[in-house]
Amino acid sequence: MYYFKKLRRILSNNYKLLKLKKYYSKTNPKVPCEDKQCLIYMCDGRIHHGGLADRLSGLVSTYDYCVENNKTFKANFVFPYNLSEFLVPNEIDWTIQDDLISYNSEESRPIVISYNSSVYLQQIYAKKELAESNSQLHVYTNMKYNYPTNFKYSFHRLFRLSPLLNQAILNEKKQLPDEYVSITFRFQQLLGDLKEGNFPKIEDQGRKEQLITRCLKYIETVHRLHPHLDKFLVTSDSKTFLERASQYPYVHIIKGEIVHMDFDGYNSDVTIHLKSFIDLFMIAGAKKVYSVIEPPLYQSSFPYVASLINGTEYIQLNGQDIQ
Numbered sequence: 001m002y003y004f005k006k007l008r009r010i011l012s013n014n015y016k017l018l019k020l021k022k023y024y025s026k027t028n029p030k031v032p033c034e035d036k037q038c039l040i041y042m043c044d045g046r047i048h049h050g051g052l053a054d055r056l057s058g059l060v061s062t063y064d065y066c067v068e069n070n071k072t073f074k075a076n077f078v079f080p081y082n083l084s085e086f087l088v089p090n091e092i093d094w095t096i097q098d099d100l101i102s103y104n105s106e107e108s109r110p111i112v113i114s115y116n117s118s119v120y121l122q123q124i125y126a127k128k129e130l131a132e133s134n135s136q137l138h139v140y141t142n143m144k145y146n147y148p149t150n151f152k153y154s155f156h157r158l159f160r161l162s163p164l165l166n167q168a169i170l171n172e173k174k175q176l177p178d179e180y181v182s183i184t185f186r187f188q189q190l191l192g193d194l195k196e197g198n199f200p201k202i203e204d205q206g207r208k209e210q211l212i213t214r215c216l217k218y219i220e221t222v223h224r225l226h227p228h229l230d231k232f233l234v235t236s237d238s239k240t241f242l243e244r245a246s247q248y249p250y251v252h253i254i255k256g257e258i259v260h261m262d263f264d265g266y267n268s269d270v271t272i273h274l275k276s277f278i279d280l281f282m283i284a285g286a287k288k289v290y291s292v293i294e295p296p297l298y299q300s301s302f303p304y305v306a307s308l309i310n311g312t313e314y315i316q317l318n319g320q321d322i323q
Contacts, residue, residue, distance in 0.1 A: 051261055109138065165277050
């Protein structure tokens with residue numbers, strides 16, 4: 001299984017590189033070189049980048065590598081929106097102007113680094129791929145480098161909330177107690193209300209209802225674990241499930257559009273994507289972060305990454321945890 005996954009990762013990376021290399025040429029304009037090699041985290045829509053948690057993990061990991069190896073770090077996160085609509089530079093100015101990104105193949109090149117569950121192997125692979133002499137390396141990645149040790153520190157050095165996101169989060173927090181917990185469910189396309197590639201769908205309505213009922217029991221379990229809470233936060237990528245969950249008087253859901261950035265990303269309306277960031281930071285603000293991983297639900301990294309932002313306790317729930 002390990003070698004199969006490794007082969008699939010290599011083939012996928014090579015395919016992505018082929019798609020990217022067509023944008024590079026010796027005839028493209030050159031840009032002024034910096035004293036140090038510059039690594040640019042790329043999120044430009046030219047390949048699939050993954051969801052928000054994958055993108056932020058890759059961005060922070062690229063920054064960590066740059067700090068460790070004395071490289072200049074920048075981020076070109078412009079698809080399907082400019083990241084600065086939601087997160088702006090804090091201590092580190094990671095922004096870069098378009099005309100300072102070189103696509104001249106003599107001074108820049110794209111690099112694809114996919115996620116590896118072993119941090120040790122992730123670091124070895126990243127160091128190998130990034131050992132290039134080009135003045136610019138354009139890094140397409142969802143890797144987890146120095147993970148999770150440095151994530152909280154690096155994240156807060158890089159980011160603070162934009163006025164838009166900050167106000168949205170303040171409005172949401174008014175509807176929850178000062179201390180709350182969160183629980184997350186990741187259905188992907190199982191309930192047929194989200195577009196996400198070729199992932200499975202449940203066609204039979206009876207089986208859908210069974211899954212929804214099963215997941216509602218987790219909400220009841222968390223409520224029994226925290227009976228003193230008037231309300232707690234439930235997040236999901238399924239509008240159908242959120243509507244059912246909201247019928248509990250002690251459940252708070254965040255309203256808004258639900259989209260996956262890779263598959264509905266061409267809608268650049270900022271308000272369409274705002275909910276994902278509110279979800280992320282509201283989960284980050286919880287006292288405890290629960291994530292349901294019982295099959296056929298997908299084991300999402302979204303609540304885990306959210307928990308790392310503030311160092312919140314993260315707890316996975318499966319079938320044996322239902323009370």
